[in-house]
Amino acid sequence: MTILQRARSGLLDAVRAGDAWWWFLLGGTPLLIAGAWLGPAAQEAAYAVLAGLACVGVLTGLAVHRPARTTGWWLVAAAMICGSASSAAWSLAFLDGSSPDGLTVVDAVYFAMYLLVAAALAAVASRGVSALAGMVEAGVVACTAIVLGWVFLIDPFVNDAGGWTSGSTAVAYPVLDLFILTMAVRLAVAAGGLTRAHVLMLLAVATMVASDIVYFLSVSFGGAWSGPGVSVSGWMLFYLLLGAAALHPSMAARTADRPGQEVRSSRRVTALYTALVAIGPLATAYACRRDLRAGEFDLADVALPLAATAATAVLLVIRLSHTSALVNRRAAELEQSLAEQAVLQQRMSHLALHDALTGLPNRLHVERSLDEALRRPDPGTLLMIDLDGFQQVNDSFGHPTGDALLQAVAGRLAEAVGPAGVLARLGGDEFAVLLPGAGHAAAAGAVEHLLAALRRPVAVSSHRLHVTASIGVRHLASASGSAEVLSDADMALHAAKRAGRDRAEVYDVRLRERQLRRIATVERLRGAIGTGDIVVYYQPIVSLTTGRFTAVEALVRWCPPGAPPIMPDDFIPAAEDSGLIVPLGEQVLRAACRDAAAWHHRYGIGVTVNVSPRQLAEPHFATKVRAALRDSGLPASALILEITESMLIGAGPHARQSIAHLADLRRDGVRVAVDDFGTGYSSLAYLRDLPIDILKIDRSFMPAGDDAGEQVALVRTIVGLAHDLRLATVAEGVETLEQAAVLQTLGCDKGQGWHYGRPAPADRTSALFAADELQPVTASRESLAHRRS
Numbered sequence: 128m129t130i131l132q133r134a135r136s137g138l139l140d141a142v143r144a145g146d147a148w149w150w151f152l153l154g155g156t157p158l159l160i161a162g163a164w165l166g167p168a169a170q171e172a173a174y175a176v177l178a179g180l181a182c183v184g185v186l187t188g189l190a191v192h193r194p195a196r197t198t199g200w201w202l203v204a205a206a207m208i209c210g211s212a213s214s215a216a217w218s219l220a221f222l223d224g225s226s227p228d229g230l231t232v233v234d235a236v237y238f239a240m241y242l243l244v245a246a247a248l249a250a251v252a253s254r255g256v257s258a259l260a261g262m263v264e265a266g267v268v269a270c271t272a273i274v275l276g277w278v279f280l281i282d283p284f285v286n287d288a289g290g291w292t293s294g295s296t297a298v299a300y301p302v303l304d305l306f307i308l309t310m311a312v313r314l315a316v317a318a319g320g321l322t323r324a325h326v327l328m329l330l331a332v333a334t335m336v337a338s339d340i341v342y343f344l345s346v347s348f349g350g351a352w353s354g355p356g357v358s359v360s361g362w363m364l365f366y367l368l369l370g371a372a373a374l375h376p377s378m379a380a381r382t383a384d385r386p387g388q389e390v391r392s393s394r395r396v397t398a399l400y401t402a403l404v405a406i407g408p409l410a411t412a413y414a415c416r417r418d419l420r421a422g423e424f425d426l427a428d429v430a431l432p433l434a435a436t437a438a439t440a441v442l443l444v445i446r447l448s449h450t451s452a453l454v455n456r457r458a459a460e461l462e463q464s465l466a467e468q469a470v471l472q473q474r475m476s477h478l479a480l481h482d483a484l485t486g487l488p489n490r491l492h493v494e495r496s497l498d499e500a501l502r503r504p505d506p507g508t509l510l511m512i513d514l515d516g517f518q519q520v521n522d523s524f525g526h527p528t529g530d531a532l533l534q535a536v537a538g539r540l541a542e543a544v545g546p547a548g549v550l551a552r553l554g555g556d557e558f559a560v561l562l563p564g565a566g567h568a569a570a571a572g573a574v575e576h577l578l579a580a581l582r583r584p585v586a587v588s589s590h591r592l593h594v595t596a597s598i599g600v601r602h603l604a605s606a607s608g609s610a611e612v613l614s615d616a617d618m619a620l621h622a623a624k625r626a627g628r629d630r631a632e633v634y635d636v637r638l639r640e641r642q643l644r645r646i647a648t649v650e651r652l653r654g655a656i657g658t659g660d661i662v663v664y665y666q667p668i669v670s671l672t673t674g675r676f677t678a679v680e681a682l683v684r685w686c687p688p689g690a691p692p693i694m695p696d697d698f699i700p701a702a703e704d705s706g707l708i709v710p711l712g713e714q715v716l717r718a719a720c721r722d723a724a725a726w727h728h729r730y731g732i733g734v735t736v737n738v739s740p741r742q743l744a745e746p747h748f749a750t751k752v753r754a755a756l757r758d759s760g761l762p763a764s765a766l767i768l769e770i771t772e773s774m775l776i777g778a779g780p781h782a783r784q785s786i787a788h789l790a791d792l793r794r795d796g797v798r799v800a801v802d803d804f805g806t807g808y809s810s811l812a813y814l815r816d817l818p819i820d821i822l823k824i825d826r827s828f829m830p831a832g833d834d835a836g837e838q839v840a841l842v843r844t845i846v847g848l849a850h851d852l853r854l855a856t857v858a859e860g861v862e863t864l865e866q867a868a869v870l871q872t873l874g875c876d877k878g879q880g881w882h883y884g885r886p887a888p889a890d891r892t893s894a895l896f897a898a899d900e901l902q903p904v905t906a907s908r909e910s911l912a913h914r915r916s
Contacts, residue, residue, distance in 0.1 A: 147184075147187075147374045148184075148327075148370075148371040148372070148374035148375040149371070151180075151184060151367065151370050151371050151374055152367055152368075152371045155177060155180070155363070155366075155367040155370075156367075158173055158176075158177065158363065159360050159363045159364055159367065160360070162356070162359045162360050162363050163356025163357070163359055163360055164356070165359075166221075167217075167221045168218050168221035168222045169218075170359055171214045171215070171217040171218035171221060172214070172215070172218040173363060174210065174211070174214035174218075174362060174363065174366070175210075175211045175212075175214040175215040175218060176211075177363055177366035177367060177370075178207045178208075178210035178211035178214060178366050179207070179211040180366070180370055181203075181207045181366045181367070181369050181370035181373070182204050182207035182208055182211065182370075183370075184369075184370035184371070184373045184374045185200055185201075185203050185204040185207065185369075185370070185373040186204060187373070187374065188200065188373035188374050188375075188378050188379075189201075189204075189373075192376055192378055192379035193379060194378055194379035194380075195379070196250070196251070198250045199247045199248070199249075199250030199251035200247070200251070200373060200378065202243050202244075202246050202247035202250060203243075203244065203247045203369060203373065205243050206239075206240045206241075206243035206244045206247065207240075207366070207369065207370075209236050209237065209239045209240040209243060210237065210240045210366070212236055213233045213234075213236045213237035213240070214237075216233045216236075217233060220233075234299075238299060238303055241303035241304070241306060241307055242303070242306060244307055244310075244332070244369075245306040245307045245309070245310040246310070247328075248307065248310035248311055248314045248328065248332070249310045249314075251314065251325065251328070300339040300340075300342060300343050301339060301340060301343055303339075304335070304336045304339050304340075307332050307335070307336065308332070308336055311328075311329055311332045311333075314328070314329065315329060322375075322377035322378070322380050323375050323377040324372045324373070324375045324377045324378040324380075325372075325377075327368050327369075327371050327372035327375060328368070328369065328372045330368050331364075331365045331368035331369045331372065332365075334361050334364045334365050334368065335361065335362065335365040337361060338357070338358040338360075338361030338362050338365070339358070341355060341357050341358045341361070342355070342358040345358070479491065480492040480495075482551075482552040484530055484533060484534065484552070485533060485534055485537035485552050486537075487537055487541070487550055487551050487552045487558075488549060488550070488551040488552075489551060489552060489553070489554075490551070490553045490554065490559075490613075492549075492551055493549070493551045493553065493559050493561065493609070493613075494609040494610075494613070495609075496549050496551075496561050497509065497561065497603075497609035497612055497613075498608070498609050500561060500563050500603060501603060501606060501607070501608070501609070501612075503563070503564075505563075505564045505566075505604075506563070506564075506603035506604060506606070507561065507562045507563040507564045507565045507570075507603055508561075508562045508565045508566075508567075508569075508570035508573075508600060508601065508602050508603060509559060509560070509561055509562075509600075509601045509603060509612055509613075509616050510559065510560040510561075510562065510570070510573065510574060510577070510598055510599070510600055510601075510616070510631075511553070511557065511558075511559050511598065511599040511601070511613070511616035511617060511619070511620045512540070512557065512558040512559065512560065512577065512596050512597075512598050512620075513556060513557045513558075513596060513597050513598075513620055513624070514536065514556040514581075514594050514595075514596050515594065515595045515596060515597055515624075515628040515629060516594065516595075517529065517532070517555075517556035517594065520532055520592060520594070522782075524588070524590060527588070528587055528588045528590065531587045531588050532585060532587045532592060532594070533552075533556060535585050535586075535587055536556075536558075536581065536585065536594070537550075537552060537558070539580050539581065539583075539585070540558060540560070540577065540580070540581075542580070543576055543577050543580040544560055544573075544577075547562065547565075548560050548561055548562045548563070548565075548573070549561040549563075559613075559616070560573070560577070566602075567602065570600060570602065574598055574600060574631045577596070577598065578595070578596060578598065578629065578630070578631065581594060581595060581596045582595055582629070595628060595629035596629070597620055597623035597624045597628050597629065597630060597631070597632075598620065598623060598630070598631035598632075599615075599616040599617060599618065599619030599620030599621070599622070599623060599631070599632060599634065600616070600619055600631055600632065600633040600634060601615045601616035601619060601633075601634045602633070602634075615634045615638070615639070616634060618634060618638045618639065618642055619631075619632045619633060619634040619638060620632070622638055625700075645700075645701045645704070648697070648698055648701045649701050649702075649704075649705045649707065651687075652685070652698055652701065652702060652705075652707055652711070653705075653707060655685060655687070656707060656710050656711050656714060657710070657714065660685060660686055660687055660688070661683065661684075661685060661686075661711065661714055661715070661718075662683075662684045662685075662686045662692070662888060663681050663682070663683060663684070663715055663718045663719055663722065663888075663889065664681075664682045664683075664684050664886035664887055664888055665679035665680065665681060665682070665719075665722070665734075665886060665887060665888075665889065665892040666679060666680045666682060666879060666884060666885065666886040666887075667679050667879070667883050667884045667892070667895065668680060668735065668857060668877050668878070668879045668883075669877060669878050669879070669883045670876070670877055671858075671867065671870055671871045671875055671876060671877055671878050672871070672876070675899065676730065676732060676895075676896060676899055677731075677732065677733065677877060678732060678733040678734060678735055678767065678877075679723070679726070679732060679733075679734055679735065679892060680734075680735040680736075680737075680769070680879065681715060681718075681719035681723075681734055681735065681736045681737070682695065682737075682886045683695055683699075683711070683715045684886075685698055703739060703741060706741060708739045708741050708742065709739075709741055709742055709745060712737075712738065712739055712741075712742045713742075713751055713755075715736065715737075716736050716738075716751070716752065716755050717755045717758070717759070719734050719736050720734065720736075720755045720756055720758075720759035720761045720766065721758075721759045721761075722734075722889045722892075723759075723761055723765060723766075724759045724760045724761040725893075726892075726893070726896060727761060727762065727765040729896075730896050730899075732765075732896065733764075733765040733766065733767055734761070734765065734766060734767065735767040735768075735769050735800060736766065736767070736768060736769065737769045737770075737802070738768050738769065738770055740771075740785070743770070743784070743785035743788055743789075744784060744785065746784070748788045749788045749791045749792055752766075752768075752792055752797065753792075753795070762796065763792070763795040763796035763797045764796040764797075764798070766797050766798070767797070767798045767799070767800050767820075767821065768789070768792070768797060768798070768799050768800070769799075769800045769801075769802045769823070770785075770789075770799065770800070770801060770802065771801070771802055771803060772801050772802075772803075772804060786817060786818065789817075789818040790818045793818045793820070798820040798821060799818055799819050799820050799821070800819075800820065800821035800822070800823055800857070801819055801821070801822055801823060802823050803823065803825040803859075804822045804823055804824055804825060804845065814848070814849075814852055814854070815852060819854060820854060820855065821854060821855045821856070821857060822845065822849045822854050822855070822856050822857070823856075823857045823858075823859055823879075824842060824845055824846075824856060824857065824858045824859060824875070825859060825860075826859045826860020826880070827860075828841050828842050828845070828858075829842075829858065829859075829860045829861065829862070829866050830842070830865075830866060830869050831866070839869060839873065842858070842869075842870070842873050842875065843873050846873050846874050846875050847874075850874065855876045855877070856875050856876050856877070857875075857876065857877040857878070857879055858870045858875050858877070858878045858879065858880075859879050859880060860879075860880045861878040861879060861880035861881075861882045861883065862880050862881050862882050863882060864882065866880075866882070867882055
């Protein structure tokens with residue numbers, strides 16, 4: 128890297144660091160101090176150097192800081208070029224021994240610098256106030272400056288002295304200063320907030336105007352053409368300040384707009400306008416008195432100051448009119464803004480208390496309404512409504528159809544409730560109806576009306592959907608707060624779901640006690656899983672053709688130490704709700720495979736294991752089954768996974784994943800049985816298309832009592848259907864020899880029930896298999912049944 132490249136790199140680093148502007152000022156200070164003692168040629172050379180350095184500073188600032196608005200700074204660079212070129216020309220003229228005489232081309236170039244600086248100041252002004260306001264205020268200052276310039280500079284030193292010809296070049300300085308001063312005032316007034324770079328520019332302008340005035344006075348009294356030392360130092364400082372302004376990082380920042388800045392009514396601004404109006408007449412009166420005493424009074428002494436004063440008055444009238452219009456406009460805008468804010472606030476309040484999809488009141492609205500109702504002597508009743516099977520609609524037809532269904536249901540509920548109650552959507556497919564003052568009878572009538580209204584088909588998105596609802600009823604007479612009411616109604620709603628759906632349940636304290644027991648059960652069960660407290664019992668499955676055991680069904684029992692076993696109905700629902708069914712089911716699966724491995728190798732016995740929907744929803748279920756088979760040594764063909772038919776209905780992601788798991792395992796040889804067939808959503812389509820091997824006929828179909836004939840017909844139909852589809856059948860709940868005989872006659876493949884054996888631990892089951900092995904296969908079923916019972 129060359130010395131020049133290193134210097135350039137160091138300069139750019141300093142500019143980026145934000146310190147270059149300070150070093151620029153500091154570096155030019157010695158030349159500024161020495162300028163007063165330099166000769167004319169050296170002074171002009173110093174001006175040329177400083178102007179050139181200022182131009183380099185502008186170009187460097189533009190390259191490093193990259194301002195969004197560059198026009199003003201390019202004009203400053205052009206002005207510095209004009210100043211440097213004219214000063215260099217004058218320096219050469221002084222070295223040749225000549226001196227300026229009259230207006231020359233070099234003068235024109237130098238004076239162009241003033242116009243370019245004025246244009247730059249106009250360009251960098253922000254939009255804090257309107258252009259009209261900025262120009263009017265600049266014009267007011269310009270008119271006042273004209274009066275003062277005429278009274279104290281032009282008139283006494285040029286006009287009255289008869290020096291227009293000899294002093295014409297010097298007169299140009301204060302005249303051109305008016306342009307710069309006007310634009311400087313506009314920058315100060317129009318900017319929303321001056322940056323450090325703007326302040327440096329304004330200081331540069333002030334320095335040059337002061338230097339020009341001193342120079343004008345010096346020339347008027349016969350001073351040297353090059354100007355006094357004070358002016359020389361001031362002109363040098365002008366270049367330094369402009370270069371520093373361009374190098375300062377704030378040159379890239381736009382001035383902050385301040386809405387309403389144009390409307391200023393402070394005492395300070397009012398005092399300024401008053402002073403500007405008073406200056407003209409006072410200065411004119413002073414000039415007239417002075418010229419009358421000196422005998423030099425003429426028309427120009429009055430005409431020009433009065434004209435400028437009149438222009439000031441006109442500009443002030445325009446400014447005040449503009450300000451008044453702005454005040455009126457701001458007031459109108461404020462009034463409109465307040466009105467819009469009120470409308471917005473009202474809308475936000477509505478949105479905060481209403482559901483966006485249906486437009487119904489939301490949960491917060493219900494809570495407030497409940498709090499108000501509970502303060503009355505007859506608070507009424509709250510109904511909590513949840514649609515049955517809504518998730519299947521979303522999964523089958525998509526969320527847009529689900530949303531349309533919710534809107535249709537909301538309309539139907541609103542029609543059914545009418546003005547007598549408050550209907551709200553709590554979220555999802557859950558609604559609430561508050562019936563103020565409604566007693567038990569009125570609430571019961573409303574419940575039946577709502578259930579009947581929802582049973583009617585709903586036409587949505589070219590689909591005809593059938594939905595029902597479960598309702599939780601909470602009478603408010605004994606409630607103490609909205610949170611308690613909503614919790615109790617939710618418990619009643621879930622009780623209705625468990626009781627079969629499309630119905631209502633009324634809250635009573637037993638539901639709360641049941642919930643507390645369930646919570647306690649979950650906590651105890653959490654500690655029991657993975658320990659010996661979880662025991663697997665086995666119930667035999669018998670071939671109705673041979674009378675021999677073919678498989679066992681694994682049934683879980685919870686055996687706390689020192690307490691009787693807990694039956695599945697008392698803890699499986701809690702395990703399902705809490706998610707504990709997943710680790711519990713895996714423990715049962717592993718134990719069943721381990722126990723059945725020995726039975727299979729000796730007796731050819733298989734094992735049936737119940738699987739919950741939560742287990743099948745797990746992404747690694749098939750992997751866990753394979754691990755249990757591998758670790759136990761049980762062949763896949765000896766394992767039967769028993770599911771409920773409702774698990775396979777629907778097109779949701781869980782149903783699809785469940786089917787994928789079962790199909791994957793069936794390819795390994797695992798078989799699938801459908802439990803309690805005939806009690807759920809029995810469908811020929813899923814029997815044909817889904818991965819099923821065995822149908823287990825529910826115990827409710829076993830022939831018994833007066834309905835034996837109908838039950839026989841149903842079993843015959845199910846068996847025939849299963850065989851046509853190449854499915855095996857297992858009849859559950861076989862309790863008598865007569866039932867076993869009928870099932871054999873109907874062609875049922877296998878039977879399971881107390882007639883063949885009750886669920887028993889693994890050791891007792893092993894003993895049962897050993898006893899059965901001692902009997903010949905040709906033994907009568909009657910003797911086998913008698914022995915096993």
